[in-house]
Amino acid sequence: MRSAFTVSALLLSTAFASASVAQDDAILKVTGHGAEGRPAYRGGGVVEFIDVSLDAQVVHFAPEKGAILPLEVDFNVIEPAPILLTSRMGTEHWQLYQFATESMSAMYTDQKVDLATAGKHTAQATRAWFGRNYGPAPEPGLVGIRGHRYLLIDRPDGTWLDVTDPPAFFARRDMLRKLTFTLADLTKYELAVSDIQSTWQPGGPLRVQVVVHDAQGRTLPVVGLPLVASAGNWQSKFGTEWTPLGEPTGWMRAALPDVVPELVTVSGDVTLQTPDGRQVTKVTADFSRGAGLVSPDRFKIAEQGYELPRDAGGTIRETRAIWVSPSDMETAESVARLVASCKKARLNVIIPDIFVRNAFYAKSDLIPISDRIAEGFDPLQDLIAKAHAAGIEVHPWFCVAYRDGRFRQWFAEKYGRNIDMIDAEGEIISLGADVHRPEYRRFIVDLMVGVARDYEVDGIHLDYIRTMGRCYCAECQKEYAERHAGELAKATDEQWIEWQREAIGEIVERTAAGVRKVRPKAMMSAAVFAGMPGGAAQGQDPADWADRGWIDLVLPMDYQMQTLQVRSNERQFLAAMSDDTKLATGLSLYMRSGGSALSRPAELVREQVELVRRMGIHGYCLFAFTHLSDEQLAILHEEVNTEEARPFFRE
Template identity: 20%
Template sequence: PRPVTPVIVPQTPVSPPRSTTPPPAPSVTATRTLPNTPAVPSSFIDPSEQIAPAGLEVQPGNQPIEELTAIAMRQELIDLLGRFENALIASNSGNIPINLQVASTQLTAGTGGSLASANFKKSDQIITKAREVIKNFPELVAQQNWTEARHQWLEIRQQLWQNYPTEGERLGAEIRAVWLDRGTIVKARSEAGLAQVFDRLAAAGINTVYFETINAGYPIYPSRVAPAQNPLIQGWNPLEAAVKLAHQRGMELHAWIWVFAVGNDRHNQLLGQPSSFLSPVIQAHPDWININNYGELRNTRDRKVYLDPANREARAYLMRLINEITAYNVDGLQLDYIRYPFQDPSGSYTYGYGKAGREQFQQLTGVDPVNITPKNHQLWNQWLQFKTEQVTSFVAEVSHFLKQQKPNVILSVAVFSNPEQERVMKIQQQWEVWAKKGYVDLIVPMTYAMDTNRLQRITQPLTQEQKLGSALISPSIKLLNISEIVAIDQLQSLRDLPTGGYSIFAVESIGNNLQNYFHRTQNHSSKTQPPIPYRQPFAAAHDRYLALKREWSFLLANEQLWIRDGELKSLSIQAEDLAQTLKQLEDNPSPQTLGIAQQKLATFQKQFQISMRLQALERPYQVSSWGNRLASIEMLLRYGERRIRN
């Protein structure tokens, strides 16, 4: 390995404890299991492994359809049809030249002609049939003709899926990210083997790779800081190779690291280690371990071992690792397991009772946290706040280090999408604070869902400015256990929301059909790669806006945009003016030009909603998705503002 000189991160000594010194942490050679340790049910699923179930499970038959179910079924078809149409528009509009003058003169009101070109007549027929089903569905339910209602619903859903548009280049700059997992890296066996993986990713149009660099306490590279490298890696340095391979193919390489989780029973099995082996890190530093309220060292639910986030020595160790990793010229750093283990809000199963955490909380309050429960309302809230702050302060520390030492390294966090209060109570992960305080560039929520409507419902609330501040968001799709067409539909749904792009988990689950879809739709024909939003936010904003203008031009040319002539003329002028300002901002970014662009975008958004009210009556999902995409441009400008002022 090439030499790496770590920065010496100062370690703040722990203040002497008060006279009521808490008992020492349990030995790492055995767990202290109390008689009432709760058994793990056989049906238990680790929350970190869960995927949100499908929102609707519709089966054929004559079962009654309740009113709320009927509303949900109809809405699901409306949304699916909207995504289908948006995918069809995107697949057809990419060939329209980027000529804003031509595009604006094409803005003439339509009369409701055929959306699809001659090559897409079948799609047009399916769209017409879907609208008929949506229109007739409430009447069938009212007549209690549930068999026919279910039959038509299932049939048209299947037809929409079977004929989903999967051709045509998808334009508009976006984060196209994928997690490259440890298993795939190990299977590569060499730089040559890893090159084949990167060749596939490049052919798929992926621009960001989250490369699993630390897993279960083991670095994938030969480290001078960590106790041991992953034993399954022999004779080569995957991190060094990955950085080179990614850059050769015009991709960014972000080091994905497990932060506070440093041991994993599954990994022990792969290495032939006994299940009693906790972690190479904990073996070297027993006092760093996080302990639950039963004195257990390994989490009996997810079978992982965690560091105590309050332990200053453990934090200093992690900072030295981060310094070592960023010396490899990585483009980004992604923090995963940046949290406490999952706990029960009732207090029956909680974490944080490592030696350092107990000492510091007792110094703060005079009370050993092992002696408090949720019944002690004020103290319990202090305990939750204390633990939450340990995680937040570490993110802030990493952010400060990168801004000072590696200002071009993008900081992202892989986080849970649970509501904020629930998340704080269960895992002490408050990423909204990290985003609003500017600690992180990119939020990557694990929005895993079995169907698209559930994905949209999970993701939509996360995209609001009051949650993100000036950060970007790239929601994620877990490919395991979902069909490829559902994955494609989920990609479309994320493109229809105000996001910065998408993240795919994981490389090992990308099959040939999905690989071919990516190649057809994301392998850009032009020699110039589109900008990556977190790297060039203003260029990405302009590029996204041009993609919208192409789609509007395509619809108008096909008489599919319902807008009055006078409003069309006014909107056209504003649209061209905004495009020119966004181009100026891309070419010569400055706070003044940014302010003008933000003002013009806000004005255009207001006019757009007024001008599109007729279109919204005919195509509500479509107009809503356009509004979301304009909001994503607003998000990019906020993010860009932070970058030019820092």
């Protein structure tokens, strides 16, 4: 019998919106988020981004003042609006990657993308400064702009209205490579062509290093230069040498002619943005044949290889999972398509979301099934049957604390407990459930254990296993005072972390114990923030959960567009976890572009899976099936997963 507790399609997570592959990834229809409680901006404005360029290879940098940055953003206003898009504060910043330290910094700039007038325009920046809330400040050396976080929506008078998502344009690799430059103290400097390497064979490679000696005595590489090698009538242009992950090696590379000359001249201009303005300095050097002679092997860009582990029978051991939204398993036909696609991609674990916001997609005595499901159809049971027949495991996915107001009202009526979260200003937090309430912890644990008992699942997956913020409700304040002899409103960040971890840790521990009691071979997994400090603030402690044996598989949600950032994040987990075989990386199949989610380029998916393998991580999980494009499926089938594999966690 159906309950009055129903779900609307509009209440499903926006993360599962269909990919709009037809949208141009350079066009932004400005739509606000309603940041910090402000009204969501809906005042119009459509802009097409054309290019981002930097008129210098070396930029003056003073840590306490920032950098002199001649950055230009070319754009075309399609639909005017009285707003500016800026990158001047908060989460609205460029992402600046430092290649030496492999870290990402928040870079703020003063350009203004003015949407007041239709047509093509250029927004010019003159300086950059750096925050410390979203990464360390950069150091002198090679850096590169590698994307943009949110854009700030400003009024013409400079007061801000809201924030919006940037288009995926800002993640284009061909454009970003042009935005690689050197930070240096240019109050005094010298430039030089410092080194050469070549096989000195006909048609062979030739590369040089150009460096800047700055006022602090540092010698720093410079790339992206218009250098030319010449001898008589022969010329060859140099290009920046890149690693497979898009890192500059610090060398500029060209090719020798078929007849190797006795003397090669290397020359070109270096553009510097100094405290005294723009300077163009010519560098030149002559090299005799045989100078810097090296073998061809020296020109192989270092790339860590890997060999996937195999069992005694020769089958690859690698966890290949995919997250699946409720909309992809609402009918028997959609379940069949899902399983067929996963089989073609040679995936071996399906993680279907069966509890999101207020909607439940299985059968339980604790909560009714969503009314989006046809009478008599059990999507989880159907998926398990079809997936098992195809040799694929099923680990039901629970959004543990991701509850909306409709669910919270239903819970209060059915279980007699208000689980609203209250923020520091006394307002109800729209999405979340107060996990500090024992009644809710008992409910969610019993629900997950019940599914493990009633269905032949292979595992249980915890998502939104976090507090969803800080709750200041009267019950939380009272309980904190009783248990910790202090005021919650005056708690330090460290005390908040401890308080949040108590509630979240209890859910993880009790769920693991209950699931293993009813389904001993079931695996426990958890999706966690890719940035460990952010997760800790909401009660996550994945390394400890794994060490205690509560969690068998930790899945950082590493949905970065920049593969270098994925590497940096995953290294944190490898360092923190005592048993790194319990780590698998969550990778994205989609990319944000304005307010839409587009399927990522298939080549980027391949690149990031290859990175995970080179790092020695024994698996990955793709988010999400909704965004799996034909091109992505083809590359998984034909290049990435050319053989079947069984999950690494299965001995």
